[in-house]
Amino acid sequence: MAVKQLYPTKPLECWGKLEELRRRLVRDTYTAKERGELVVLGGPGPLPSLLCGLGGFQLLSPMPIGPDMKDLRLLTRMNELATTQGYSNDCCATLRIALGSMLMGRFGMNKRTGEILKPDIHFESLACQGQMKAQQLYQEYFFEIPSFVVELPWQEEPRPADVQYLEDQLHEAVDWLINTTGRKFDDRLLAEGWVNEWRSRVYFTRIMEYLATIPAPLDQKTLASFATLVWRGSLHLPEVRDFYKEAMDEVGDRVRRGIAALATERCRLFHEGPVPWYPSNVLRYFNRYGAVCIGSWLYFTEFGNFNVKDDGSWDVCPMPEEMGLPLNTRDDILHSMAVVFATYNPRPELSARIDHRVRMARHFKVDGAVFALDRGCLGNTCGAMESMVALKEAGIPVTSYQGACANPSELGQEEIVSRIDTFMESLGLKALGPGRPLVEVEAAE
Numbered sequence: 001m002a003v004k005q006l007y008p009t010k011p012l013e014c015w016g017k018l019e020e021l022r023r024r025l026v027r028d029t030y031t032a033k034e035r036g037e038l039v040v041l042g043g044p045g046p047l048p049s050l051l052c053g054l055g056g057f058q059l060l061s062p063m064p065i066g067p068d069m070k071d072l073r074l075l076t077r078m079n080e081l082a083t084t085q086g087y088s089n090d091c092c093a094t095l096r097i098a099l100g101s102m103l104m105g106r107f108g109m110n111k112r113t114g115e116i117l118k119p120d121i122h123f124e125s126l127a128c129q130g131q132m133k134a135q136q137l138y139q140e141y142f143f144e145i146p147s148f149v150v151e152l153p154w155q156e157e158p159r160p161a162d163v164q165y166l167e168d169q170l171h172e173a174v175d176w177l178i179n180t181t182g183r184k185f186d187d188r189l190l191a192e193g194w195v196n197e198w199r200s201r202v203y204f205t206r207i208m209e210y211l212a213t214i215p216a217p218l219d220q221k222t223l224a225s226f227a228t229l230v231w232r233g234s235l236h237l238p239e240v241r242d243f244y245k246e247a248m249d250e251v252g253d254r255v256r257r258g259i260a261a262l263a264t265e266r267c268r269l270f271h272e273g274p275v276p277w278y279p280s281n282v283l284r285y286f287n288r289y290g291a292v293c294i295g296s297w298l299y300f301t302e303f304g305n306f307n308v309k310d311d312g313s314w315d316v317c318p319m320p321e322e323m324g325l326p327l328n329t330r331d332d333i334l335h336s337m338a339v340v341f342a343t344y345n346p347r348p349e350l351s352a353r354i355d356h357r358v359r360m361a362r363h364f365k366v367d368g369a370v371f372a373l374d375r376g377c378l379g380n381t382c383g384a385m386e387s388m389v390a391l392k393e394a395g396i397p398v399t400s401y402q403g404a405c406a407n408p409s410e411l412g413q414e415e416i417v418s419r420i421d422t423f424m425e426s427l428g429l430k431a432l433g434p435g436r437p438l439v440e441v442e443a444a445e
């Protein structure tokens, strides 16, 4: 029997541009030295734009990407090697595969040519507790490379001193960049890069806000694809800013016209915790029940700049011209960076995330939440159990499974499928069609 389609749907028009941007970023990274650009190890955290004052630079992500992520045997081997060095399954997943990749001599490898790209400096801003340990590791294994880490204010509640704390570090960071690289630092380029990053973040936040609409105009899997530009530390680029603006306009248009990510949407879910970074169907497995995963506290706070209001809606960071902060001097620019990240960034408030999840679940009209409890992602698993209790107390059904975002040998497919199926049936939903296996690429031994 044909499955009843409840909403119109259509592919995203901006998808091709996203693919092209992702290809370009990889190409530009591996040709950086040809153009005399600085190669910087780092990037997934906020403020890549701090580096813009140096002129040309490319970021080499600490997270192995591309073909390495599709080779599950290789990924498993990287994890095993990390374990031999004392970094077991309960250490940060990024750290483990980065270490495994270093020990295999693959870190920074151009998979097309086999050449190794060596970073000139290591520069990072921390958006997660797990990253902090990883920084020590890079300093140990890349000991010949100068290293600087900016720490965002990790506080239970925002405090007036946070702005000054961050601002002082940003000044130190700029001095360090100048002294370490011996390059000139152009404040005009810094301002341009920062305003681009600021705008990119606000556009992306608005895109995520649209997901509160029924039917959801995008699903969480697509959100993750959009976020690859965040993870590649490219928000400062004008073409990335333009992509997010175009994507925001297109998603807004889908909302106005009632175009859905899933034509059969009858159930909306938050999927909390990291999904596998290697290709998987986890987020779309739910589609067989007419259920769409639309986001999570994890994704929203990692990519967006906002505050959560009492009703779960967002107070989105204003655009630069709306904020009204001067951007004329280096002091002005660094001050505005500190204000934005100390004011519109709920991620570091560890205890508040529990209440935020409940409020957002209501505002985004979810029918349930699924938690991937990943021992290898302390940054996101922290507070998960308390959040599950709080959601249940608020009448929002919850299930969980044990995840392993970067270690395929730990992903128990059958058990996860069985837990999801049971949960969906408990929500009163029947499967509309067959489900695809969670992982379809070559299985790990």
Ligand code: SF4
Binding pocket: 092, 093, 094, 095, 128, 129, 130, 131, 376, 377, 378, 379, 380
């Ligand atoms: S988010 Fe998870 S995987 Fe990423 S740095 Fe934090 S702990 Fe590690």
